[in-house]
Amino acid sequence: MNFSTFFQKGLNKTLKLINGTNFSYAGPWITVYPGTVIDSWYVGEFMSADYTISIDLDSSSKEIIKCLVVASPQTAAVTVYGQTYINGNLVNLTATVNNSRVFLTADPVLAPCKLIFSATYYQSLNTVIPA
Numbered sequence: 001m002n003f004s005t006f007f008q009k010g011l012n013k014t015l016k017l018i019n020g021t022n023f024s025y026a027g028p029w030i031t032v033y034p035g036t037v038i039d040s041w042y043v044g045e046f047m048s049a050d051y052t053i054s055i056d057l058d059s060s061s062k063e064i065i066k067c068l069v070v071a072s073p074q075t076a077a078v079t080v081y082g083q084t085y086i087n088g089n090l091v092n093l094t095a096t097v098n099n100s101r102v103f104l105t106a107d108p109v110l111a112p113c114k115l116i117f118s119a120t121y122y123q124s125l126n127t128v129i130p131a
Helices: none
Strands: 007-009 015-017 022-026 030-032 036-042 048-058 061-071 076-086 091-098 101-108 113-122
Touching (some): 030 036, 061 091, 061 101
Antiparallel strands (some): 007 015, 036 101, 048 113, 061 076
16 A cells, blocks of 8 residues: 555644645543643644544543634634533633644643543645744
8 A cells, every 4th residue: 555645744744635635633541630731733834623522531421522723823712613511511622822833721620531632634725924
């Protein structure tokens, strides 16, 4: 199988799909404490990321969040467009930009919990010039 038919070299040692639309990543389970950064990316490489986040507090409290993070070199916004939970909301999500790097942060609502996420990153059609 020849991978070069599907991928090409992206920026900063990343892979880019030949069609140029997106790249996906699934991270390991992490423990979420107040202010835990769950993901970060450089605004000059990507303009948005679509996340599916699974949160697990215990056997009776679970949550799945679908959200989109859109960023410019100075600011970022999180839009939650899908959310299901058993026994309440488990985390609050915020996005910030510092030195043209986007940080997606999770804050637990009740107690430290574990989460895993997958993300699809979308490149900008026009060149984004970092601050």
